[in-house]
Amino acid sequence: MQITYASTRNANCRATASEAILKGLSDDGGLFVPDQIPALDKSLSELSQMTYQETAYTVMKQFLTDFTEQELKDCIQAAYDSKFDTEEIAPLVYADGAYYLELFHGATIAFKDMALSILPHLMITSARKNHVANDIVILTATSGDTGKAALAGFADVPGTKIIVFYPKNGVSPIQEKQMVTQKGANTYVIGIHGNFDEAQTGVKRMFSDQALRQQLAAGGYQFSSANSINIGRLVPQVVYYVYAYARLLAKEEIQEGENINVVVPTGNFGNILAAYYAKQMGIPIAKLICASNENKVLYDFLKTGTYDKNREFILTSSPSMDILISSNLERLIYRAAGDDAVRNAAFMQQLADGGSYTITDAMKKELSDFYGGFASEQETAQAISSLYEKTGYVIDTHTAVASSVYAKYKTETGDDTKTVIASTASPFKFTRSVIRAIDPRQEEKDDFALADELSTRAGVKIPRAIAEIRDAKILHHTVCDAADMCQAVKQVLGI
Numbered sequence: 001m002q003i004t005y006a007s008t009r010n011a012n013c014r015a016t017a018s019e020a021i022l023k024g025l026s027d028d029g030g031l032f033v034p035d036q037i038p039a040l041d042k043s044l045s046e047l048s049q050m051t052y053q054e055t056a057y058t059v060m061k062q063f064l065t066d067f068t069e070q071e072l073k074d075c076i077q078a079a080y081d082s083k084f085d086t087e088e089i090a091p092l093v094y095a096d097g098a099y100y101l102e103l104f105h106g107a108t109i110a111f112k113d114m115a116l117s118i119l120p121h122l123m124i125t126s127a128r129k130n131h132v133a134n135d136i137v138i139l140t141a142t143s144g145d146t147g148k149a150a151l152a153g154f155a156d157v158p159g160t161k162i163i164v165f166y167p168k169n170g171v172s173p174i175q176e177k178q179m180v181t182q183k184g185a186n187t188y189v190i191g192i193h194g195n196f197d198e199a200q201t202g203v204k205r206m207f208s209d210q211a212l213r214q215q216l217a218a219g220g221y222q223f224s225s226a227n228s229i230n231i232g233r234l235v236p237q238v239v240y241y242v243y244a245y246a247r248l249l250a251k252e253e254i255q256e257g258e259n260i261n262v263v264v265p266t267g268n269f270g271n272i273l274a275a276y277y278a279k280q281m282g283i284p285i286a287k288l289i290c291a292s293n294e295n296k297v298l299y300d301f302l303k304t305g306t307y308d309k310n311r312e313f314i315l316t317s318s319p320s321m322d323i324l325i326s327s328n329l330e331r332l333i334y335r336a337a338g339d340d341a342v343r344n345a346a347f348m349q350q351l352a353d354g355g356s357y358t359i360t361d362a363m364k365k366e367l368s369d370f371y372g373g374f375a376s377e378q379e380t381a382q383a384i385s386s387l388y389e390k391t392g393y394v395i396d397t398h399t400a401v402a403s404s405v406y407a408k409y410k411t412e413t414g415d416d417t418k419t420v421i422a423s424t425a426s427p428f429k430f431t432r433s434v435i436r437a438i439d440p441r442q443e444e445k446d447d448f449a450l451a452d453e454l455s456t457r458a459g460v461k462i463p464r465a466i467a468e469i470r471d472a473k474i475l476h477h478t479v480c481d482a483a484d485m486c487q488a489v490k491q492v493l494g495i
């Protein structure tokens, strides 16, 4: 069965999987969505016998139907190898009544590696399949983790350049150091005076700038996106929810067919949307619990049906979730609107014009699989310290938002369905906030000394990703205003 992809804003804008991966965003500003969610063609018990790589093939081939078996298997082998520090790729750890799905064992110790270690391979394969001669310029806005994971994925990949914009004062010191020390002659890292939403808006504007596109083409370039709007990011993320269920089954923690709940610390809505797709493929997931930090625009939306970004932007200890416009939500809105691009486009126009929209009651019903919760800064810190005190297991701030929301969910609903919490970053990536939560007296130390401290306390070795940036040279120094992003891109490309 062939799957094609349509824009969420124009039903006539269609693409094959490889074309959609190459483009990132549709020309009309919409996101590519599969015309149907394919069902898994393996039983749950068959899945429970599979490795991560085999699961990846089983899931991804259903979506990327214009890739040959060999092409897809080559991409998977190149991505999920010794860059990950465990053969399981995404291990499950049980602690205090929930299963933590550790998605941070890749090159940059955050869950973005799960998709960004394969996206460059999918993209190069897509370029070859579509006879693209231009160099591909990956343009990305990051709230901290995407940037480094994309840089690591694309560094020195022939035929590509990557330009990453990040909010200069909106990422953790370790996140910044990871990015500005990135090697690779084709990598460019630029700080902006502004927040993530401004960076993301600037990138989106460049993607839909026709004049700029012509200038690029004349210079032998074309844009693509490594942001989570690319379906080449979304599809690999479906894999680990299928895998998590299969592992629980293999370990006899659940019965075949038994429902589980999933809790996802959410920002751009990519990760939780992947869980929703896993459910639609046939994985028995009951509730999809969407956990927000104090930027609780999604919580309010799921509660009221009104999405309203007109509010104060709060810098929290979970910066990768400091987002007021959750791009991937558009795919769910489109779905809830009955796969109607015209209706969806009208909502998105309201969002662009006035910063808000309200869905109908019928649409709200379509979202009943989702439950929204949020955690304050204090609750987030408490989740880290209480789990550590009870079990010795240390989680990062983003995962802690999910952990806190899950605890509140259980109290509120009494639902004791077995639950997987997506653990989206290593605590070593947000060391200062994590240590502050478990022992405030350590605050005087610098971030690397704190990593040593955390290593001792958690009984976990310092990850390679931290060890190798410790004394690394800073290679990227550019900072610009949000308004000058386009100029900065032209300068990098010499056009």
Ligand SMILES: *Cc1c(COP(=O)(O)O)cnc(C)c1O
Pocket (backbone or CB within 6 Å): 110, 111, 112, 145, 146, 228, 265, 266, 267, 268, 269, 270, 271, 272, 320, 321, 398, 399, 424, 425
């Ligand atoms: C990106 C990120 C998130 C949010 O994921 P979305 O797919 O954008 O919702 C959560 N936690 C961490 C550590 C991240 O890097």
